[in-house]
Amino acid sequence: MDESMLCTKTHEYVLEKDSAYDVGITDYAINQLGDIVFVELPEIDSTFSKNEVFATIESVKAASEIYMPISGKVIAVNEDIVNSPELLNDENYADKWLIKIESNADQVEFADLLDYSDYKEEVE
Amino acid sequence: MTKQTFLHDKHVQLGARMVDFAGWDMPVQYKSIIEEHKNVRENVGLFDVSHMGEIFVEGVDALKFLNFLVPQDLTKLSDSKAVYCQLTNKHGGLIDDLIIYKLHDNKYFIIANASRVDEDINWMSLFKTGYNVEIRNESHNYSMVAVQGPKACDLIVHMGIKNLPPFFSIKEETFCGYNVLLSRTGYTGEDGVEIVAKNEYITCIWDKLLSEGKAYGIMPIGLGARDTLRLEASLHLYGNDLDENTTPIEAGLSWSVSKDKKENYNGKDVIMRQLQNGVDKKLFGLKMLDKGIARHGYDVYYNNNKIGTITSGGISPMRGDNIALAYLKNDLGLTIGSNVQVMIRDKFYNAEIVDRPFVKKRNKV
Incomplete structure (x- = not known):
C-alpha cells in the first residue's frame, strides 16, 4: 500500500496521482471480505458526491457498497478487476485501484480522511 | 453472550476468521472459502459443527x-x-x-x-x-465434527474404523480411543461421516483427524464453505429456505414425506391436501444467465410481475456460475428452462430455472 493514501473509516482510499486520483479499497478491507467474486464499477464520465455509493464488491458471503472518499468525475475504471475480481485477493498483483477520478474537492471533503498510518491504527 | 465450542482455541490457532452464527462464535473461513469448498469436493474437509443440537x-x-x-x-x-x-x-x-x-x-x-x-x-x-x-x-455435553469429501471414508477406515455404517446409519464406535457416535451423514452432498463425542474428547479427535488426514489432503473448513457446499447440493438451510410458514411440500421435500402414514401428526391435513392438490408457491433452482449474484431476500420477476423471492443464493465454485433457491408462484407454468428475472440493486438480471441439485451428489452409496 502507498503510505501517502488517505482512507475513510468505511475502508476506501484515495491517492493523488498525476493531477487525478486513484480510488480503491484498503488491503484491510480486501482481507476482511475474503474471496472477491464480483465487482461492479460505474461508467466513465459519471459523477459522484462524497460518501455516495459508486461501486459494489461481492465476496462469497455478501455484497458490500463502496463509497466515494471525495467527490469527483470518473475518468477511468479498472476493467481488469471487473473481468477478474479475484485479482483483488492476489498478493502479487499491485494494480488494485477501482476507478480514477478528477476532483475539485475542497479541504472540507478531505478533513475526515485518515492518514494511512492512522487508519492502520484504527482498524488493528 | 456468544457461546464457544470446545474447538474454539483450535480455530483461532489456525487463523480462522470468527463470526457470530446462531449465538455461537464460529469459524467462517480459515484461508479461502473457495479453496476450502473445492477441497471438500476433491479431497476431504473437517468441520466443527459442535453448535448443532x-x-x-x-x-x-x-x-x-x-x-x-x-x-x-x-x-x-x-x-x-x-x-x-x-x-x-x-x-x-x-x-x-x-x-x-x-x-x-x-x-x-x-x-x-x-x-x-x-x-x-x-x-x-x-x-x-x-x-x-x-x-x-444434551447439546451442552456433546461436540460434533463432520468429515466430508471423496476421501473422507478412506481416512476414517485408515484411522481404525473397519466397518463404516451404511449411508444414513449410525454406529457406536471407539474412535481415537474414545466412545463416539459415528454417523454416515453430512451437509455437503459428498460421502463422509459426522462424529458426535463428549466435549472433553473432541480436541483430541480434531487434532488426530488433521494429522492423520494430511496424507488425504485434509483441510479445516469454515461455515462459509459449508454454506456454498450445501447450496450446490441444494440442501435447505433453516431460517433461509425453511420457516414456520413453509411446508415440506412447498419446500420440495415431498420425497421425504410419508404418503401412506396411518398415524396422525401435526399439520397432516394440510400436507396431505397439498400432496393431492398442489401448492401455491414452490421452491425452484435458478442459475443466473446475466453476471450477477442473487442473494437471500432479492425479489424474482416474470413478465414484470413479482412472483417470488430468493431464499439462498451465491456462487457455485464447481460450476463457475451463480446459483440460487427461490420460492416462486406455482401457477405460471414455470418449468426447467423458463426464464425469470432477479432484481439486484434495482436492475433486472436474467436467470433460468434449472434442475436441482446444482452439482451431482456423491453420497448415495
Whole structure:
C-alpha cells in the first residue's frame, strides 16, 4: 500500500496521482471480505458526491457498497478487476485501484480522511 | 453472550476468521472459502459443527411420541438407521428440520439446528403429555465434527474404523480411543461421516483427524464453505429456505414425506391436501444467465410481475456460475428452462430455472 493514501473509516482510499486520483479499497478491507467474486464499477464520465455509493464488491458471503472518499468525475475504471475480481485477493498483483477520478474537492471533503498510518491504527 | 465450542482455541490457532452464527462464535473461513469448498469436493474437509443440537428422546412411548411430531413414518425406521425429518406445526409449517436416529427400541437421537434447538425442545415438550417419554437436550455435553469429501471414508477406515455404517446409519464406535457416535451423514452432498463425542474428547479427535488426514489432503473448513457446499447440493438451510410458514411440500421435500402414514401428526391435513392438490408457491433452482449474484431476500420477476423471492443464493465454485433457491408462484407454468428475472440493486438480471441439485451428489452409496 502507498503510505501517502488517505482512507475513510468505511475502508476506501484515495491517492493523488498525476493531477487525478486513484480510488480503491484498503488491503484491510480486501482481507476482511475474503474471496472477491464480483465487482461492479460505474461508467466513465459519471459523477459522484462524497460518501455516495459508486461501486459494489461481492465476496462469497455478501455484497458490500463502496463509497466515494471525495467527490469527483470518473475518468477511468479498472476493467481488469471487473473481468477478474479475484485479482483483488492476489498478493502479487499491485494494480488494485477501482476507478480514477478528477476532483475539485475542497479541504472540507478531505478533513475526515485518515492518514494511512492512522487508519492502520484504527482498524488493528 | 456468544457461546464457544470446545474447538474454539483450535480455530483461532489456525487463523480462522470468527463470526457470530446462531449465538455461537464460529469459524467462517480459515484461508479461502473457495479453496476450502473445492477441497471438500476433491479431497476431504473437517468441520466443527459442535453448535448443532443433540437431543435424546427415550421411553416406552418414544416412537409414538416422535411419530406424532413429523410427517415421516418412524415405525419403518430400524435400529441404527437415520431419517431426514421435519418438525411440523398445525399448519404444516416447519419448526425445524432435523435428522432422527433410532439407536434402538425406545431410544432416539436427534441432531437439530443450532438456531432452533431451544425452540425444538419447547415445541416437543408441548406434546409430551400422556406419553411415557423423556426429552433430554444434551447439546451442552456433546461436540460434533463432520468429515466430508471423496476421501473422507478412506481416512476414517485408515484411522481404525473397519466397518463404516451404511449411508444414513449410525454406529457406536471407539474412535481415537474414545466412545463416539459415528454417523454416515453430512451437509455437503459428498460421502463422509459426522462424529458426535463428549466435549472433553473432541480436541483430541480434531487434532488426530488433521494429522492423520494430511496424507488425504485434509483441510479445516469454515461455515462459509459449508454454506456454498450445501447450496450446490441444494440442501435447505433453516431460517433461509425453511420457516414456520413453509411446508415440506412447498419446500420440495415431498420425497421425504410419508404418503401412506396411518398415524396422525401435526399439520397432516394440510400436507396431505397439498400432496393431492398442489401448492401455491414452490421452491425452484435458478442459475443466473446475466453476471450477477442473487442473494437471500432479492425479489424474482416474470413478465414484470413479482412472483417470488430468493431464499439462498451465491456462487457455485464447481460450476463457475451463480446459483440460487427461490420460492416462486406455482401457477405460471414455470418449468426447467423458463426464464425469470432477479432484481439486484434495482436492475433486472436474467436467470433460468434449472434442475436441482446444482452439482451431482456423491453420497448415495
